[in-house]
Amino acid sequence: MIQLENIRKSYLSAGREVVALSDINLRIEQGEVFGIIGRSGAGKSTLIRLLNLLERPTTGRVILNDQCISELAEPQLRVIRQKIGMVFQHFNLLQSRSVLDNVCFPLKLAGMSRQAQKNRALEVLELVGLADHAAKYPRQLSGGQQQRVGIARALANRPDLLLCDEATSALDPETTQSILKLLREINQRLGLTIVLITHSMDVIRQICHRVAVIERGVLVESGDVLEVFLHPKDATTQSLLAQSGNDTEGWRDMVRTTQGRIMRLSFKGKTATQPLISRLSRELNLDVSILQGSVGQINATPYGQLVIQAEGAPEELARLESAMNDLGIQHEELHP
Numbered sequence: 515m516i517q518l519e520n521i522r523k524s525y526l527s528a529g530r531e532v533v534a535l536s537d538i539n540l541r542i543e544q545g546e547v548f549g550i551i552g553r554s555g556a557g558k559s560t561l562i563r564l565l566n567l568l569e570r571p572t573t574g575r576v577i578l579n580d581q582c583i584s585e586l587a588e589p590q591l592r593v594i595r596q597k598i599g600m601v602f603q604h605f606n607l608l609q610s611r612s613v614l615d616n617v618c619f620p621l622k623l624a625g626m627s628r629q630a631q632k633n634r635a636l637e638v639l640e641l642v643g644l645a646d647h648a649a650k651y652p653r654q655l656s657g658g659q660q661q662r663v664g665i666a667r668a669l670a671n672r673p674d675l676l677l678c679d680e681a682t683s684a685l686d687p688e689t690t691q692s693i694l695k696l697l698r699e700i701n702q703r704l705g706l707t708i709v710l711i712t713h714s715m716d717v718i719r720q721i722c723h724r725v726a727v728i729e730r731g732v733l734v735e736s737g738d739v740l741e742v743f744l745h746p747k748d749a750t751t752q753s754l755l756a757q758s759g760n761d762t763e764g765w766r767d768m769v770r771t772t773q774g775r776i777m778r779l780s781f782k783g784k785t786a787t788q789p790l791i792s793r794l795s796r797e798l799n800l801d802v803s804i805l806q807g808s809v810g811q812i813n814a815t816p817y818g819q820l821v822i823q824a825e826g827a828p829e830e831l832a833r834l835e836s837a838m839n840d841l842g843i844q845h846e847e848l849h850p
């Protein structure tokens with residue numbers, strides 16, 4: 515539904531070319547929550563600003579619903595941008611205007627009558643749970659409430675796409691949870707496509723369907739969140755996961771002997787909560803050491819990962835492998 519095609523973006527800084535993004539190809543589908551993660555300076559802000567053409571690509575195209583929008587002139591782009599809402603890290607509210615007027619602001623720019631503006635603003639304030647606060651001023655609200663106003667303002671023009679630029683980075687953990695819950699509800703209730711940039715794998719885990727990882731302006735990995743969490747391929751992804759407590763490589767320090775086989779098992783859904791390993795080791799009479807394990811939830815799906823070291827005769831290990839296949843446990847052999 516929105517697509518970046520062969521994008522390169524460079525800036526001129528003190529006479530030198532700084533390449534912020536190169537060779538980016540990305541397609542974001544209608545109705546999904548898509549996360550873009552990367553370290554500081556990786557190119558996240560540049561990428562999100564390309565999606566609403568606040569930045570123009572140096573080369574490549576931005577395509578929205580089959581229309582190439584990167585070649586449009588500014589007046590036409592202004593109309594397109596009304597259908598792309600944006601939520602900011604520091605809320606960017608007008609301090610001298612009431613909550614109601616902040617939400618009315620984009621509607622006024624779109625030429626809506628005052629009464630229609632008020633009706634629409636109250637409708638979206640209701641959606642974010644702040645209808646009772648319409649007459650207040652931003653400074654009278656908590657950070658989480660101010661971000662709700664920011665979200666209401668972004669939704670006022672009934673956008674097709676919502677861009678969130680580090681929308682929870684300035685909030686405490688509890689408020690972050692409530693804002694992520696609100697964004698998830700909006701995605702589900704309105705079917706609204708959401709693209710968010712973040713440096714937190716936890717934000718990705720809690721709300722996104724798919725994720726793209728960027729490092730030094732290059733898209734190094736992308737895919738379903740569950741797959742990327744269970745089988746991260748790129749070193750940047752692995753390191754971002756480790757920093758957020760989703761260590762996938764800690765088993766290396768724990769390998770006591772090189773006897774037996776080391777395997778990484780992945781569980782999704784029902785199998786994540788069943789005692790399958792103890793059952794298998796009992797039934798097959800094998801010694802199994804657990805070197806590393808983690809469980810969690812991605813959206814509403816439980817997932818888990820175990821790194822085990824299994825010792826036994828080759829035929830016993832082959833039986834273990836075939837039993838895992840029968841139970842639908844994904845497994846791969848690891849080499850220390």
Ligand SMILES: Nc1ncnc2c1ncn2[C@@H]1O[C@H](COP(=O)(O)OP(=O)(O)OP(=O)(O)O)[C@@H](O)[C@H]1O
Binds near residue numbers: 526
């Ligand atoms: N207007 C500009 N002029 C020159 N260089 C720029 C400009 N904007 C961004 N850059 C450079 O482009 C690269 C990517 O920057 P960008 O702000 O997109 O990264 P980011 O991932 O959003 O970082 P952060 O998480 O710190 O905000 C950086 O090297 C940055 O210095």
